[in-house]
Amino acid sequence: MAFLEIDNLHKAFGPNIALHHFDMKIERGEFITFLGPSGCGKTTVLRMIAGFETPTRGTIRLEGRDVTRVRTRDRAVGMVFQSYALFPNMTVAQNIGFSLKVAKLAQKAADARVAEMLELIKLPHLAARYPWQLSGGQQQRVALARALANKPRVLLLDEPLSALDAKIRVSLREDIRALQRELGITSVFVTHDQEEALSISDRIVVMNEGRVEQVGAPLDIYNFPRTRFVASFVGTLNILAGRVIDPAAGRIVVDGQELVTARPLPADDAGKERLLALRPEAILLEPPAHGRNSLAATVEEISFLGAVVRIRARVTNAVISLDVFNDPNRILPERGQPVALGFSHDNLLVLDENAV
Incomplete structure (x- = not known):
């Protein structure tokens, strides 16, 4: 039996169907990410796991117990929101200890737990500050500590990094993953950012228009997409x-x-x-070789992207992008120059759908 089971979950808001027949089994300690564009249903699933929304039909079981219509406070889940949702009139320590106070934990035990959480997020020196005195990254760390303070069985994270700038986002996602591993807590993370999903997940659920497109480990999702949507949404891709x-x-x-x-x-x-899919990094500028595919093309554009140089080449009707590492000693082709694009048979993926 899986730790968290979602069986045939369906959600309709009037005539609009937000989720179609969602099934998922999540093991204890797994870090699962729901990935997809806005409106694909990923946050709807998260809110139903949390108890903020009631499914139109379907079942949610936590450790074998049906919690589909159990109140949020009785599910033992912790939630981290995109907007931090900290109480502005409470200090950092009071925010973290709020759920402990609601649970009527003895003051001495609550204080000890708050101190433990402050150490965990490396902010013990900011215990007496208020949210407005913190940076965005610090506020989200406090929100994370508050969600973990009551020792939830499942941690739910609803796009918690989207309001932060790039450097802080990378640092905080690494911290979240490290904390999750240290605590061994089952976690469900929602994002539209493919890099976030690929970097921290045990498994990724790619969603589109209320349906699951593919479930798999990050390497499988990236290297072996099954549908055109997954191939196009996760990473840069050439579709032929x-x-x-x-x-x-x-x-x-x-x-x-x-x-x-x-x-x-x-x-x-x-x-x-x-429909065929081909990643830019799988292509080399090389003459035909035994056991490899080759396409004759003409260079249309060369873009310098820092560590990578992206080359766009035309093959009659199709334009193909390929990436090469920036090497000062490399001689790059010029616009209008004929080239051979080489790639292995394994890198040419045939997608499930037929071309239209």
Whole structure:
């Protein structure tokens, strides 16, 4: 039995369906991220786990107990919001200890727990300050400590880093992951930021229009996307349309040039149009080689991005982006120059949907 089970969850707001038949099993101590664009249903799932929303149908079980219609305060979950939601008239220590006071914990035990949380977030010297005297990153650390103070069974984080600037966001997400591992607490994180999801998750649930597109480890989600949406949403991607000419041999023609996939295709794909995906970093500027695919192209644009140089090259109807590391000794091609784009069979992914 999984620690947290979500079974056939469905949510409608009047005629609008926010979530379609959501299923998920989360193990104890896992860090799960719901990733997707605004309005895809990820926060709706989080709010139903927390008890802020009631499902139209479906079941939520925590350690085998049906909590679908149990009050939020009786679920033993901690919640961290995007907006911090700290009480402005309370000090840092009072904010952290608020849930302990509501739970009527003895004052001595509550004070000890608050002190423990302050040490955990490395802010013991700010215990007497008020929220307005803190930076955004410090306020979110306090919000995290408040959510953890009452020792919840599940920690829920609703885009907690989106209001912070880039450097603080990176630092705080690393702190959140380190704390989660140290405490071993089951956590569900919501974000629209693919880099956040890839960097801190055990598993990622990619969502779109109220449905789950794919669930998997970060490496699987990035390297082996199953649908066009996942491939396009997670990382930069080249999408190509090809026609299958020999399914058994994995042979596909793209703009008059033949490519080969790593695995055979279904026999009934013969003559069909299929969508292919290719990551920019998987492509090399090299002549054709045995066991590798190659596309003849012409350089259209070169962009310097710091550590990476992005080259855009045209293959008849398709434009392909490839990334190379910035090397002062590398001689880059010029605009209008013919080039060969080489990549392995394994890097050419055939997506589930047919091309349209």
